[in-house]
Amino acid sequence: MALRKKVRRIGVLTGGGDCPGLNAVIRAVVKTAVKNYRLSVVGFENGFGGLIQNRSRELTLNEVAGILPRGGTILGTTNRDNPFHYSMLIKGQRVFRDVSDRVIENINIQEIDALIVIGGDGSLSIARELCETKGLPVVGVPKTIDNDLSATDQTFGFDTALNTATEALDKLHTTAESHHRVMVLEVMGRYAGWIAIEAGIAGGADVILIPEIPYSIEKVYEKIYERRDHGKLFSIVVVAEGAKTAGGELVVQRTVEDSFEPIRLGGIGNLVAKQIEEETGMESRVTVLGHLQRGGTPTAFDRILATRYGAGAVELVMAGKYGEMVCLRTPKIESVPLAEAVGEMRLVPVDGDLVRTARQIGISFGD
Numbered sequence: 466m467a468l469r470k471k472v473r474r475i476g477v478l479t480g481g482g483d484c485p486g487l488n489a490v491i492r493a494v495v496k497t498a499v500k501n502y503r504l505s506v507v508g509f510e511n512g513f514g515g516l517i518q519n520r521s522r523e524l525t526l527n528e529v530a531g532i533l534p535r536g537g538t539i540l541g542t543t544n545r546d547n548p549f550h551y552s553m554l555i556k557g558q559r560v561f562r563d564v565s566d567r568v569i570e571n572i573n574i575q576e577i578d579a580l581i582v583i584g585g586d587g588s589l590s591i592a593r594e595l596c597e598t599k600g601l602p603v604v605g606v607p608k609t610i611d612n613d614l615s616a617t618d619q620t621f622g623f624d625t626a627l628n629t630a631t632e633a634l635d636k637l638h639t640t641a642e643s644h645h646r647v648m649v650l651e652v653m654g655r656y657a658g659w660i661a662i663e664a665g666i667a668g669g670a671d672v673i674l675i676p677e678i679p680y681s682i683e684k685v686y687e688k689i690y691e692r693r694d695h696g697k698l699f700s701i702v703v704v705a706e707g708a709k710t711a712g713g714e715l716v717v718q719r720t721v722e723d724s725f726e727p728i729r730l731g732g733i734g735n736l737v738a739k740q741i742e743e744e745t746g747m748e749s750r751v752t753v754l755g756h757l758q759r760g761g762t763p764t765a766f767d768r769i770l771a772t773r774y775g776a777g778a779v780e781l782v783m784a785g786k787y788g789e790m791v792c793l794r795t796p797k798i799e800s801v802p803l804a805e806a807v808g809e810m811r812l813v814p815v816d817g818d819l820v821r822t823a824r825q826i827g828i829s830f831g832d
């Protein structure tokens with residue numbers, strides 16, 4: 466049996482959309498690696514872009530001091546660069562090239578024995594491909610405010626986004642009630658409705674529209690009329706950016722030309738608010754929470770989860786469990802193959818407990 470190479474130096478990068486808790490993971494990785502195993506740690510800048518262009522810096526204990534409560538990522542990130550499908554401008558023409566060999570060259574130049582990738586489905590798909598096709602020793606850490614990764618009970622960043630959305634709903638409630646208006650809050654989540662349903666329940670919404678349950682706008686009107694008939698002259702509607710009507714199209718805000726997955730959702734909130742105002746005659750306003758959901762200091766829950774994931778990722782490296790991702794199987798931190806982690810999107814179960822509870826208390830899903 467071949468002896469495993471002794472690990473002395475590890476690399477770390479953050480990929481995909483940022484989220485609160487990334488710095489807490491980086492800090493935990495560095496602390497665990499340095500204090501327990503005397504490893505050195507190098508951080509690649511701006512996700513896979515830094516690995517392709519060999520932009521990196523040493524991450525010492527000093528470098529990560531004080532970053533636990535800080536939002537964002539000290540390493541920078543991007544939700545564009547993919548080494549297997551890398552966007553370049555050649556003679557003014559955009560072309561995509563496989564530059565994955567450059568990643569391996571830079572890993573060798575830096576004398577890195579293992580790489581920790583902190584990312585969502587996209588970044589972890591790339592990590593898996595680098596591991597399977599190039600033999601790169603990789604372990605993954607699941608991040609995203611969307612909470613759409615299967616194989617883990619929760620991603621870090623979601624709890625903070627949920628709290629931000631809930632606080633927004635609390636604030637919208639007071640102004641909605643005063644002005645007798647319908648307030649529509651559009652939240653993120655891509656094709657999953659986790660932020661919408663959980664914030665909607667926590668923030669006392671009357672209608673929640675999620676991608677998993679196609680809605681009919683007439684059913685939304687019905688709910689608003691029902692409330693009006695009971696003397697409630699305001700309503701709160703939460704709309705996930707990926708919500709759509711049965712047979713309808715997603716509302717796309719923009720396409721990012723040089724991205725592997727170019728669609729950016731957004732705009733459904735405006736549409737729903739306009740339709741409600743036109744049909745019911747009730748003044749309606751829309752708030753698009755946008756990137757506020759990705760910013761700010763992580764909640765205590767996310768700080769703890771991120772710290773556990775960071776420490777767990779280093780333990781996976783030391784155990785030689787490459788091609789795996791740390792995951793939460795409440796109450797334990799365990800690991801799963803990356804293939805399993807990115808194989809299936811985690812969606813809100815339409816017959817699950819959350820949806821049932823919401824329906825029991827009279828929340829409408831517009832169906």
Ligand SMILES: Nc1ncnc2c1ncn2[C@@H]1O[C@H](COP(=O)(O)OP(=O)(O)O)[C@@H](O)[C@H]1O
Binds near residue numbers: 482584587589590724
């Ligand atoms: N299904 C996929 N397979 C391979 N690469 C992907 C896939 N989806 C996205 N990517 C790449 O991964 C990068 C990060 O993906 P994105 O979804 O933006 O972030 P996250 O890592 O949070 O999921 C994107 O730049 C894109 O190049």
Ligand SMILES: O=P(O)(O)OC[C@H]1O[C@](O)(COP(=O)(O)O)[C@@H](O)[C@@H]1O
Binds near residue numbers: 481585609611730759
């Ligand atoms: O920052 P951008 O490019 O507008 O992307 C917005 C998307 O990123 C997210 O905020 C987070 O998604 P990822 O974790 O997959 O990056 C989505 O909720 C949203 O649809």
Ligand SMILES: [Mg+2]
Binds near residue numbers: 585586587609
């Ligand atoms: Mg993603």
